Amino acid sequence: MTMQTRVNPEVRPGTPHQMGAHFDGEGTNFAVFSAHGTRVDLCLFTPDGETETARVPLPERSGDTWHGYVPGLAPGTLYGFRVDGPYTPDRGHRFNPNKLLLDPYTREMAGGFIRHRALYGYKVGNAGADMSYDGQDSAPYVPKSVISDPETFPLDATRLRRDWSETLIYEAHVKGATMRHPDVPKEARGTYDGMASDAMLDHLTRLGVTAVELLPVHALKSEDALLSRSLVNYWGYNTVGFFAPEPRYFGPEGVAGFRRMVDRFHAAGIEVLLDVVYNHSAEGDHLGPTLSFRGLDNASYYRLAAGEPRYYVNDTGTGNTLNVSHPQVLRLVMDSLRFWVQAMGVDGFRFDLATTVAREAHGFDRSGGFLDALRQDPVLAGVKLIAEPWDIGPGGYQLGQFPPEFAEWNDKYRDTVRRFWRRDRHAAQDLGSALLGTAELFDKRGRRAWSSVNYAASHDGYTLADCAAYTERHNHANGEGNRDGHHANYSENFGVEGRTDDPAILAARQQRVRNLLATVFVSQGVPMILCGDEGGNTQDGNNNAYCQDNPTTWIDWDRMDEGLIAFTAACSALRRAHPVLRQTTFLHGAERTADGLRDVEWLDFDHRPADWSDPALGRICLHLRGSGESATGNASTDEVFLAFNNTPEAAILTLPKQGKGLWQHEIDTARDAQASVSVEGTQVEVAPHSLCVFVCAGETP
Incomplete structure (x- = not known):
């Protein structure tokens, strides 16, 4: 120089x-x-x-x-x-x-x-x-x-403002989602332009996706420790610029490609949510580089260790923690959020390690400076806010504790549905709560049923396919001696670790994935699916692929399971057609005002009350009725009946009588292909280890 x-x-x-x-x-x-x-x-x-x-x-x-x-x-x-x-x-x-x-x-x-x-x-x-x-x-x-x-960067962007009750989130990485897609133009693969290409929009529209949640797109720097191993920070949780789109995703339109991507998503009725990292920066611990904040004013931008300001508070596990309680750092974050909404058209944010940005000197505070500033800001009013409600700091796990304006990633839900389908003891009791939005955690302070973001897999951990193919993580390629990544995955390999040609094992694995997907779609709350899970994408057992910018994490669209994609689309269509599956208020078995019937009933397969005392409970039914009255003043007739048979034997299910109505068998996870079938009578056979969904078809002619 x-x-x-x-x-x-x-x-x-x-x-x-x-x-x-x-x-x-x-x-x-x-x-x-x-x-x-x-x-x-x-x-x-x-x-x-x-x-x-x-x-x-x-x-x-x-x-x-x-x-x-x-x-x-x-x-x-x-x-x-x-x-x-x-x-x-x-x-x-x-x-x-x-x-x-x-x-x-x-x-x-x-x-x-x-x-x-x-x-x-x-x-x-x-x-x-x-x-x-x-x-x-x-x-x-x-x-x-x-x-x-x-x-x-004109400040003229508009938002879709889609209701939480109709939201289906699709978590995706800009590069990973498009890099190997044969129908995305080559020059646009791995870019913002490619993310909103015709091929991707057609796929997302088919799935009924209403919101794409992008892994971090703020400018970033890979850690030297990764670069020394010929790896990079692929996920992007290592930010250096809160206003700059990451250049490695630039396509033919350069920086303008980001706004163009958002506009194309909006035209298709799809919101754009950003995973944002305001809890730490790429400057690392006391041995990290000097890139921006550290050199501008280290003692203001970062939380420093009490009595030892040479070192950093490390509530994030990344080496440093931004001091969002400082007025100027708070201003920086708020200005950044407003920029992405006003100039880029972003519809919402998922806050990585949200407990960190909500922590004051005395600890996590749902009425602290950042959350208060966020909730009163007129520019951000109505923007979707999602918290990852944990970090590794003291009192860091805060699931269910965020203000009413927030939805939260519900990892308890993830673990529960995996444990249930793995046939863990006592899991059915937890599933009962999960299906109704984990009300014991979220139904307080006026919060809505959409507060729980329900998912069975996310970028952080196994893909759904790997949940049914691996019992041990296989992260050797990360260069950390296979010590990194989650320990508790609640997964199962069905007898063979990893890839196999055994048709029986493959069939069992495919059914497990269908079970997990279907459960997410029939649960109260907001469903989220990981890009690729709808087609059986695998990472070969790597459950911490944050540093794998290669075919490990790039979706192989040529190998995607068309049947599973169709199944996912069918589950999405079911949810979209039946508001009873996506209510905004929590359900507690209350009597409906119009007809005296309860909005929730738990039953066994013989139409008797469910026996919650059984630790190995594997057969359970949930009868959901539309709560309250319709806009016309009539009682809601939307009814859905869910039957879970997670036992090794087929079972005869007795359905509730519907008077002059019929039950339609809409979803059966034991089948590869789905078709709506009218049920004659009140008894149906439910296959082992499966979920069946029935809907009331109204009165017969």
């Missing part, structure tokens, strides 16, 4: 009101936060990022915001910051002006990270390591911030 000799540009005081770099048609205003820094330099670069052309101090400080205005400085200009101040790690300060820092508010980045010791603020390898001071310039090895054209 060279310094081009030239006169530095004129810098006027500017304003502190809008953080980041903003072009007003005549020049660019810069504003950046640093409470403990003593000088902030703006550095400008040539278009290729190779040469630093100017280094000028921001001339004004208003409170803790440093700012300046450069006339004539146009969009497309590359820049960064250098911040001077005390380098006293034992006091929590790590200022080093030799390190070029990304603007936390940059919406675009030019270039990428290059592995080099200069990225670290200390002399790598020295005794005491981070207590030393490194004088190497990091600019040649880091991306540059870019002054964006306001027309690239």
Whole structure:
């Protein structure tokens, strides 16, 4: 990196009101936060990022915001910051002006990270390591911030605002979902453009998906520990920029491809939810690189260990924890959320390790600063909010404890449905709760039945197919001695670990996957399926594929099971057609006002009350009736009857009498193909280890 000799540009005081770099048609205003820094330099670069052309101090400080205005400085200009101040790690300060820092508010980045010791603020390898001071310039090895054209990110996006009661979430990775899809144009595979290609939209529409939840798309950096093993951070939970779309997913339309993707999803009636990581950054622990926050103001941006500010609070398990309770860090996160809604059209967010961002100095607080700010913000009103309600910090597991505006990932549901179909003792009792939205955790403080996001598999863990093919994790390719990943998977291999050609084992595995999928679709709450599970995708037993950017995680569309896709679509259509399966209020067996019948009845196969005292209970029925009255004032006639036979023998089921009506047999997980069949009489045979769904067809002619 060279310094081009030239006169530095004129810098006027500017304003502190809008953080980041903003072009007003005549020049660019810069504003950046640093409470403990003593000088902030703006550095400008040539278009290729190779040469630093100017280094000028921001001339004004208003409170803790440093700012300046450069006339004539146009969009497309590359820049960064250098911040001077005390380098006293034992006091929590790590200022080093030799390190070029990304603007936390940059919406675009030019270039990428290059592995080099200069990225670290200390002399790598020295005794005491981070207590030393490194004088190497990091600019040649880091991306540059870019002054964006306001027309690239107009604040004019609209949202779909689909109701929670009609939501079906499809969790997907932009690259993994499209990289091997034969019908996605080659130039668009692995990109935002490809994610909303005609082929993907057709598939999602067929499944009845109403919301795509994308794994992190904020700009990221892979950890050096992974790069040293020739791996990368594939999932993306290692953010460096909360406003910049990750460039590795750029396709033919570049950064504009993201907004174009959202617009195409909206035109198809599909919302876009982002998995966001505001709990930590890519700078890691005290031995991590200096990329942005650490060099701007380490003691403000991060939670530091009490009495030992050289070290970081590690409630996230990643080495550091962002201090979202600090007003400026809170502002950063809120500004980021508003940007993705207003400029990019995003419809909602899934907060990774949400307990962390909701934690105050005294611990998790559902009425803390971040959650209060989020809930009262008029821009974010009505945006879908989903919490991952745990972290590894003290009191970190908070399932069911978030405010009413939130839905939550329900890992208890995941484990319950896996345990039930694996025939674990006492699992049926837990299934009873899971099918009704885990009301004991969520039915309080005015929360709705959609508070529980129900899933049997997510990106983090086995795919559904692997739940039925492996009993042990197979994560050797991750380079961690197979020690990483979940220990408790509640899985089963049916006699052979991994791939097999045995037709009986394959049939049992396929039925297990159908059982898990069908259970998710008939449960109260919000169903979520993992991309690929609808077609039997496998990761060959890797249950922690966060670093596998390769065919392990890329969906092999040529091997997807068409029959299973059709089954998933049938389950989705069933749910869509029957509001009783997706009610917004919790069901507790109350009498309906119109006819005195109960909205929920638990029965055995002989139409008697279910025996919940049996620890090995495997046969259970759930009769659901539409609660309350319809819009016309008549009693709701929507009825669904679920019959679970998780025993080795077929069983005769006695259905409730329907007067002049008939039962239609809509779903049978023992069958590969689904067809609606009218039931003659009241008795039906239910196959072993299967779930049958019956719906009331109304009166006969």
